[in-house]
Amino acid sequence: MNLGINIAGVELKNPxxxxxxxxxxxxxxxxxxxxxxxxxxxVKGVANVxxxxxxxxxxxxxxxxxxxxxxxxxxxxxVFIEEDIPFxxxxxxxxxxxxxxxxxxxxxxxxxxxxxxDVDFLELNxxxxxxxEGGVAFGIDANMAMKVTEAVKKVAKQPLIVKxxxxxxxxxxxxxxxxAGGADAVSLINTLIGSRIDIHKRQFxxxxxxxxxxxxxxxxxxxxxxxxxxxxxxxxxxxxxxxxTGEDAIExxxxxxxxxxxxxxxxxxxxxxMKILDEMLIFMQNKGIENINDIVGIVN
Amino acid sequence: MCQTSYKSKINCKIIKNVHLVDQVYEMVLDCxxxxxxxxxxxxVNLYCHHKGRLLPRPISICExxxxxxxIHLVYAILGDGxxxxxxxxxGEQIEVLGPFGNGFKFAPDYEExxxxxxxxxxxxxxxxxxxELKGKKTIVVGFRSNPYLxxxxxxxGKVFVTTxxxxxxxxxxxVALLEEKGLLGNIYAxxxxxxxxxxxxxxxxNNLKAQLSLEERMGCxxxxxxxxxxxxxxxxxxxxVYKKVCKDGPVFDAKEVVF
Numbered sequence: 001m002n003l004g005i006n007i008a009g010v011e012l013k014n015p016x017x018x019x020x021x022x023x024x025x026x027x028x029x030x031x032x033x034x035x036x037x038x039x040x041x042x043v044k045g046v047a048n049v050x051x052x053x054x055x056x057x058x059x060x061x062x063x064x065x066x067x068x069x070x071x072x073x074x075x076x077x078x079v080f081i082e083e084d085i086p087f088x089x090x091x092x093x094x095x096x097x098x099x100x101x102x103x104x105x106x107x108x109x110x111x112x113x114x115x116x117x118d119v120d121f122l123e124l125n126x127x128x129x130x131x132x133e134g135g136v137a138f139g140i141d142a143n144m145a146m147k148v149t150e151a152v153k154k155v156a157k158q159p160l161i162v163k164x165x166x167x168x169x170x171x172x173x174x175x176x177x178x179x180a181g182g183a184d185a186v187s188l189i190n191t192l193i194g195s196r197i198d199i200h201k202r203q204f205x206x207x208x209x210x211x212x213x214x215x216x217x218x219x220x221x222x223x224x225x226x227x228x229x230x231x232x233x234x235x236x237x238x239x240x241x242x243x244x245t246g247e248d249a250i251e252x253x254x255x256x257x258x259x260x261x262x263x264x265x266x267x268x269x270x271x272x273x274m275k276i277l278d279e280m281l282i283f284m285q286n287k288g289i290e291n292i293n294d295i296v297g298i299v300n
Numbered sequence: 301m302c303q304t305s306y307k308s309k310i311n312c313k314i315i316k317n318v319h320l321v322d323q324v325y326e327m328v329l330d331c332x333x334x335x336x337x338x339x340x341x342x343x344v345n346l347y348c349h350h351k352g353r354l355l356p357r358p359i360s361i362c363e364x365x366x367x368x369x370x371i372h373l374v375y376a377i378l379g380d381g382x383x384x385x386x387x388x389x390x391g392e393q394i395e396v397l398g399p400f401g402n403g404f405k406f407a408p409d410y411e412e413x414x415x416x417x418x419x420x421x422x423x424x425x426x427x428x429x430x431x432e433l434k435g436k437k438t439i440v441v442g443f444r445s446n447p448y449l450x451x452x453x454x455x456x457g458k459v460f461v462t463t464x465x466x467x468x469x470x471x472x473x474x475v476a477l478l479e480e481k482g483l484l485g486n487i488y489a490x491x492x493x494x495x496x497x498x499x500x501x502x503x504x505x506n507n508l509k510a511q512l513s514l515e516e517r518m519g520c521x522x523x524x525x526x527x528x529x530x531x532x533x534x535x536x537x538x539x540x541v542y543k544k545v546c547k548d549g550p551v552f553d554a555k556e557v558v559f
Contacts, residue, residue: 021525021526024523024526027523044526052538052542053526053529056527056529058517058527058528058529059355059525059528060517064352066519068525068527205517267524268347268356269308269309270397
């Protein structure tokens, strides 16, 4: 059976990727996961300088999901280059770096710094709901999404994935804009903005009031959006949003995703990527699917 | 499945799951590998059977029985997940991952006088700690009303109990009792944040070393999500950085914790 996929000219041994912010830079998962079996590790958001992140509480559970307000805490691109790239290069997997920024200049700065770094993809994060300025502001306005994509593409030496926000009226409009801006691929969906209130204390649970909802609760929204975007643009899609099983991953691929990213499931079970890979293989075997690429967008 | 050389969740048999007092329960699990690895002050992730409750519940280890390959967990019903655990019966299975976190630090032959301080649901991990520490142990534990685990702690040292309502022992909080009795020694504490804040101030005032076990809402329990952070002293503009309670803690030196 062939599980290999190609995203913007980069060959991945299988469609399994990790959703940024749920896998760190892999270190926490090394005791649980054979990293050589992951198609591509998408690391936690990296900015040009260290970011503090938000105060606690940052996490709350919801029915079938969770809301986070981590706020892109990261030690900055220099630490990432020095410590995380050599760590990940011990394994036979591709590396995608999620780029965090508040302004076009900050996104450009981190992409430029990574120009000479040994990584396989850049993923432009214009959809994080947990930072006050920038971030999602670029992801919900088509014109700004195009501008930031163009600016980063100019300095990027690796294929550029743009991660889309679901918190928009029409996601296809943003997808078209980043395609026009020169994106090589898109990933979707980022988290949905949500909130929870402690009714005993009469206050929001998260320090930031609202955060990003993820987990199986959001999967139907993600499937719909992947299908819509796949029907609109020609770029390869990395689908994500509540993938818990191999069957979920297959569903995303049938909706039009070439790659799939496992996110919240990693936090609920550090072995999740391995289980999902095994389940995908079993599905292919049972259905007589020889090449995983044959099912991409097959629902069309 | 994870390969055998990789760690994964373990299905453990519940040997016992009994009510102690009020909303507090004790669960004994058969899990030899975790019992072998665990140390005082660490915790394990318990996973709910209910599919809508995704996140693990981090529960501190109360006692480690290495001989029988068991761990004792004493937990309070604080939400729907712990309420579900309380409904489990003997012989049922539960998924467990761990042990996690940096426990209390001490040398095996450590013999200095120690002061063990607990508050409410912060009391359980102190039982294993009291069992392992040598030397003279003074134990101060505070509760809202009904105390628990007192008899077990009494096996290892002199125990002072405080209650908010004065129904048992000293009326008031643990720091007030520390002040009144003028208790001294190297401090090991676990409890709610306001108590730990008071303990840190007491340690500072009396020039005592102190280790504090912190609590925060956790996501994964093993450092993956960066959800459960606490402020730790650092040479930054603000004077602190956020560290993960699950992975960098839960036990921190009182000097590095910023309340």
